[in-house]
Amino acid sequence: MISKTSLEASLSEIAGPVTRRSLFQVAGVTLVGAVTVGMPGHALALGGAAEPVFPNVDTGPVTGTTMAGVPVGTLGGGTKPIFVAPPGSSDPVAHSVADTLFWGEQMMEHVMFFAMLMPGPDLARPRGEAERFQRQFSAHLTRLRGSRLDRSNYVAFNTSTLRLLNGLIEYKQRMEADQTSARMRSLVWPMFFAHTRNEATRFRARLTQLNGGNASFDRREVVPFWADKMEEHALFVSHLLDPSETALIGAANSAAATFGKLEAAPVGSKDPAMAAVQQIINFKVAAERGIEAGQIKSIIHPALADHVRREAVRFKDELARAV
Numbered sequence: 001m002i003s004k005t006s007l008e009a010s011l012s013e014i015a016g017p018v019t020r021r022s023l024f025q026v027a028g029v030t031l032v033g034a035v036t037v038g039m040p041g042h043a044l045a046l047g048g049a050a051e052p053v054f055p056n057v058d059t060g061p062v063t064g065t066t067m068a069g070v071p072v073g074t075l076g077g078g079t080k081p082i083f084v085a086p087p088g089s090s091d092p093v094a095h096s097v098a099d100t101l102f103w104g105e106q107m108m109e110h111v112m113f114f115a116m117l118m119p120g121p122d123l124a125r126p127r128g129e130a131e132r133f134q135r136q137f138s139a140h141l142t143r144l145r146g147s148r149l150d151r152s153n154y155v156a157f158n159t160s161t162l163r164l165l166n167g168l169i170e171y172k173q174r175m176e177a178d179q180t181s182a183r184m185r186s187l188v189w190p191m192f193f194a195h196t197r198n199e200a201t202r203f204r205a206r207l208t209q210l211n212g213g214n215a216s217f218d219r220r221e222v223v224p225f226w227a228d229k230m231e232e233h234a235l236f237v238s239h240l241l242d243p244s245e246t247a248l249i250g251a252a253n254s255a256a257a258t259f260g261k262l263e264a265a266p267v268g269s270k271d272p273a274m275a276a277v278q279q280i281i282n283f284k285v286a287a288e289r290g291i292e293a294g295q296i297k298s299i300i301h302p303a304l305a306d307h308v309r310r311e312a313v314r315f316k317d318e319l320a321r322a323v
């Protein structure tokens with residue numbers, strides 16, 4: 001847990017000056033006003049001009065760096081860098097490195113969450129499988145960082161990633177079926193297995209596309225995919241908050257409804273999606289800081305709060321690139 005003083009300092013870095021009063025507001029202590037403006041049709045509605053509920057978070061410019069001998073970029077603001085391709089890049093090698101660093105980390109965390117939610121001797125076997133995937137993805141990312149990729153060898157590396165990914169997708173599918181049918185009684189919701197499997201299959205499709213030399217993002221794919229993920233994140237948050245956190249639960253449910261609409265009817269302009277993703281980034285940062293500071297009552301692990309925030313920032317980056 002970090003102190004309120006250092007919390008304010010870290011929030012100031014990414015979101016501008018934050019007073020103790022507004023900090024308490026974002027931490028759910030006095031969120032009554034937020035409930036009013038957070039209802040469908042107001043603050044989180046598509047294209048709505050309502051005042052923001054949570055302090056605005058600037059995700060900042062992309063910082064250039066080199067990984068695997070290739071120029072890539074990162075977006076910060078959290079515990080881990082968010083890897084993206086350099087702005088304007090259409091190089092499938094740079095996108096392969098950035099996407100593998102980003103999604104590889106997410107895949108590793110998925111199985112880390114599963115292992116946390118599979119306690120006791122009865123679940124030793126599926127937990128052991130999760131821990132094995134965690135080690136495999138960690139070793140794979142180390143291999144990537146230590147290699148030098150270019151046009152001649154990136155397809156081979158992506159193919160090795162795909163092999164690993166196929167095993168993980170099969171595991172997530174099997175776990176979902178076991179949990180749904182009560183053959184397994186872990187603390188992982190079937191929807192969480194499905195959600196993380198969808199992210200893995202999307203990563204697989206992306207690598208397959210990159211292997212064909214095409215690095216573009218199509219907004220007809222980007223918006224529905226990420227809107228569905230943002231909707232589910234909001235539902236996860238809603239269900240992991242302490243039942244007494246009614247104001248934040250209301251805000252989470254409202255965000256879920258917003259993204260449900262966005263997914264069902266992707267619009268022609270980028271603006272409604274961009275406004276919605278900025279709102280959910282603001283919400284997730286406020287929630288993450290409140291959880292870290294012990295000001296929000298929940299069973300949300302700080303690593304999960306940061307995981308879903310990174311995915312929202314990644315959505316924003318892909319949306320800006322999408323055509």
Ligand SMILES: [Fe+2]
Nearest residue numbers: 106196199311
């Ligand atoms: Fe994820």
Ligand SMILES: [Fe+2]
Nearest residue numbers: 199229308311
């Ligand atoms: Fe996710």
